[in-house]
Amino acid sequence: MARLTILIENTKPEGSRLVAEHGLSFLVETSQTRFIFDCGHTGAAFDNAKILGVDLRGIKLAVLSHSHYDHASGFPKLLDAAPIETLYTGENFWEPKFSLDSYRGCGFDEKLLTTRGIEQRTCRDILALDDTAWLVGNFKRRYTFETIPNKFLRGEDKTPDDFSDEIVLVLREGDGLAVVTACAHVGILNIVSDVRERFARPIVSVIGGLHLSGATHERIARTLDELKILGVKKILPCHCSGEELVNNSNDRISTGSVIKL
Numbered sequence: 001m002a003r004l005t006i007l008i009e010n011t012k013p014e015g016s017r018l019v020a021e022h023g024l025s026f027l028v029e030t031s032q033t034r035f036i037f038d039c040g041h042t043g044a045a046f047d048n049a050k051i052l053g054v055d056l057r058g059i060k061l062a063v064l065s066h067s068h069y070d071h072a073s074g075f076p077k078l079l080d081a082a083p084i085e086t087l088y089t090g091e092n093f094w095e096p097k098f099s100l101d102s103y104r105g106c107g108f109d110e111k112l113l114t115t116r117g118i119e120q121r122t123c124r125d126i127l128a129l130d131d132t133a134w135l136v137g138n139f140k141r142r143y144t145f146e147t148i149p150n151k152f153l154r155g156e157d158k159t160p161d162d163f164s165d166e167i168v169l170v171l172r173e174g175d176g177l178a179v180v181t182a183c184a185h186v187g188i189l190n191i192v193s194d195v196r197e198r199f200a201r202p203i204v205s206v207i208g209g210l211h212l213s214g215a216t217h218e219r220i221a222r223t224l225d226e227l228k229i230l231g232v233k234k235i236l237p238c239h240c241s242g243e244e245l246v247n248n249s250n251d252r253i254s255t256g257s258v259i260k261l
Helices: 044-051 110-116 188-199 217-229 243-247
Strands: 003-008 025-029 034-037 061-063 086-090 097-099 119-123 126-130 133-137 152-154 167-173 176-181 203-209 234-238 258-260
Touching (some): 003 044, 133 188, 176 188
Parallel strands (some): 086 119
Antiparallel strands (some): 126 133, 167 176
């Protein structure tokens, strides 16, 4: 069984002392490993951890799904709370990220890892963290309607970003799998269908950011229909999933939520 605690997300329970921000960070606990999946924007996620009674001092692994600020910029703050030894990323993590002319990258570089003695490991396809948790990247693009907005650019020459660097977390859930996605820039259907094919197991749950904020009602409805066709039983959307999807979800999650698989 795996357990996920949302250390920060766009929303929080009314009246809570927890901090919410545009960003995402999970504490993930499997039967074998404890690690951080994404770090939010400001590092407030790790202040929330204290409020939630979560001890980060034994955590040595961190994963950054991609280098956008709202998922990666909190990483330096994590180093004040946890003795991180290994950072997992996708390929080309250090390429600058932009939204039109505005820098949207992580705000730090490889020198931070060198200074702190942190090893970087790169996930190119499937990389096992333990017997029940894997990182997955390099997704096939099967659903042509899952387009990436033109505003997202990468590299010093600011070419259109195809988010080939993005990775997701896959966890065992019963006889199937749960897909934990930070933003799903490459398309949640592309991700789910590819994971399903590679592992030859059903996808039981989809958790996290689905990047459908601002999407048309038609695209959201089609996405949900296709997820059902793919066999997904449970969707727990947050962060960049958009109000329409989040508000219509039967299982609302926010900062401080605990999800058991």
